[in-house]
Amino acid sequence: MIDMYSKCGMVGEAARVFNTLPVRNVISWNAMIAGYTNERNGEEALNLFREMREKGEVPDGYTYSSSLKACSCADAAGEGMQIHAALIRHGFPYLAQSAVAGALVDLYVKCRRMAEARKVFDRIEEKSVMSWSTLILGYAQEDNLKEAMDLFRELRESRHRMDGFVLSSIIGVFADFALLEQGKQMHAYTIKVPYGLLEMSVANSVLDMYMKCGLTVEADALFREMLERNVVSWTVMITGYGKHGIGNKAVELFNEMQENGIEPDSVTYLAVLSACSHSGLIKEGKKYFSILCSNQKIKPKVEHYACMVDLLGRGGRLKEAKNLIEKMPLKPNVGIWQTLLSVCRMHGDVEMGKQVGEILLRREGNNPANYVMVSNMYAHAGYWKESEKIRETLKRKGLKKEAGRSWVEMDKEIHIFYNGDGMHPLIEEIHEVLKEMEKRVKEEMGYVHSINFSLHDVEEESKMESLRVHSEKLAIGLVLVRRGLKLKGERVIRIFKNLRVCGDCHAFIKGLSKVLKIAFVVRDANRFHRFENGLCSCGDYW
Incomplete structure (x- = not known):
């Protein structure tokens, strides 16, 4: 019953059944811990894990794998390391098991501890495809392309069959790094295997890869050949054309998508507004933003407002852009002020840029990107003393900007x-x-x-x-x-x-x-x- 309620998304009901048990064994504890973990409630899962051990119940492999996943959910790297240490100290055999070791790999990757993740991975006797892909994606997120590619080659040479999730994840790495040759090879691979392009997520990843590698013609050809297309497929294409500055084509697709009976979601609206911004389509951007604001199912987010600020600002309507931020029903985040600062620099509006810069440095005084943006705005306008003053503050605080x-x-x-x-x-x-x-x-x-x-x-x-x-x-x-x-x-x-x-x-x-x-x-x-x-x-x- 606990397991059933948990898997039906009724963790509260599962907890009520669990709390009425006169006697609990390791299976009942595991079912409840897994229930909280699957609901992304890592803190409650870890509380149960501690209580279980205090009551003298001996955890098994399933307990450890669920608890380590809970550490990932709760961003509790320290507790995860303690569990790892306990496993080593007590000589448990679970470290060689795929489920426990895989959960450890996932935890260390999410905590950006790639050295520890690799050590655990290398000791797994029977490596799962999920462990391979988790480590590959971890290296990619750390920009360690060489390790990611070496591991991917090992995975392809192994006896493991890559499923749709792994394929789309790996293709996503190639897309982010714009690795065209490897991406083309993966496209060919997806055609050969029965679980390849037939899976929508894989086909969408290939579309995204071609767009991010700059091959709009190839992306469009694949898009038109797809037997089925979902909202993600259309959004990938609209985003891609927007990034290439082909705003009219992005708008065309946005309209065609609705004619085909596909309702745009929040991300699709973001894509079309961004496309309008990159191509200076102010009239169209205002139209779609107005439609979004009157939509009963989707509410505009700060990111949508940021697109409008960018669109208006690039078009020279800086006051209108600033008024939009000040009157928006949502609390402005740092990103939207950075967008306004960027267009202030573009148009040389130092007065407004100074006001925006002060807001940014007051709200995020330890973000080096803010100092660099303000300094560059002053330098672009020839205000060298002000620019150097900001850079000196950056150095004094010991902050370093992202390396180009x-x-x-x-x-x-x-x-x-x-x-x-x-x-x-x-x-x-x-x-x-x-x-x-x-x-x-x-x-x-x-x-x-x-x-x-x-x-x-x-x-x-x-x-x-x-x-x-x-x-x-x-x-x-x-x-x-x-x-x-x-x-x-x-x-x-x-x-x-x-x-x-x-x-x-x-x-x-x-x-x-x-x-x-x-x-x-x-x-x-x-x-x-x-x-x-x-x-x-x-x-x-x-």
């Missing part, structure tokens, strides 16, 4: 560069070819370094050197060195970056696309930029 990095896939190998990176074995050749390219782009296109994207208190030559070692330029430089300047007939070079591409790199890549007569597709944190014949698909609107 870019990566490029060549011959099935990933090359990652950080800003100022000097570790690549071809770094000297990369600098030489970048200098040569700068000279050509200057002579043929009139390119001039935008030194306001560099530090103010260094010599001009040093500023130019610092701009030359931006990660996206280093990645492009490697392609030019490895492929040669003729690029052997290649038509598109794809570069990926974790942060927003800066104005100087944007101008340089535009010029380079004209000089070399080749297209560059750059995916940054916000959107895609397709540089071709001296122009960018974003229309310099990013």
